[in-house]
Amino acid sequence: MTDFETMTDFERNLRAQLLAAERHVDPVIERQLRQSRKHACEQAARFRLPRFLLPLTGMTLASLFALTLILAPEKSMFFNQQDALFPDTVQSQDLDFYYWLAETQNAKGS
Numbered sequence: 001m002t003d004f005e006t007m008t009d010f011e012r013n014l015r016a017q018l019l020a021a022e023r024h025v026d027p028v029i030e031r032q033l034r035q036s037r038k039h040a041c042e043q044a045a046r047f048r049l050p051r052f053l054l055p056l057t058g059m060t061l062a063s064l065f066a067l068t069l070i071l072a073p074e075k076s077m078f079f080n081q082q083d084a085l086f087p088d089t090v091q092s093q094d095l096d097f098y099y100w101l102a103e104t105q106n107a108k109g110s
Contacts, residue, residue, distance in 0.1 A: 007015070025033075 004012070004015075
């Protein structure tokens with residue numbers, strides 16, 4: 001269902017009058033409209049950024065990101081497997097206890 005089908009008779013009549021008025025614009029008004037449009041387009045063209053600026057910005061950001069990844073300390077980039085098994089607190093405090101616990105569990109299992 002289109003908008004035209006849902007319009008009332010008043011709306012259809014008004015639309016027909018507007019379309020007819022568009023087709024028969026006074027030449028003086030038409031010239032003024034063209035001049036206004038031309039002026040507006042010229043004003044908009046003054047504020048445009050250069051075309052190369054967007055790709056240049058993207059490449060700069062990508063380069064900075066890659067440089068950050070390359071220069072980052074190795075410890076923060078990769079997770080050490082030993083750190084996963086033994087956090088720093090456990091590693092320095094009582095590692096012997098965990099070895100003893102593992103040995104006793106193995107002894108009970110065999």
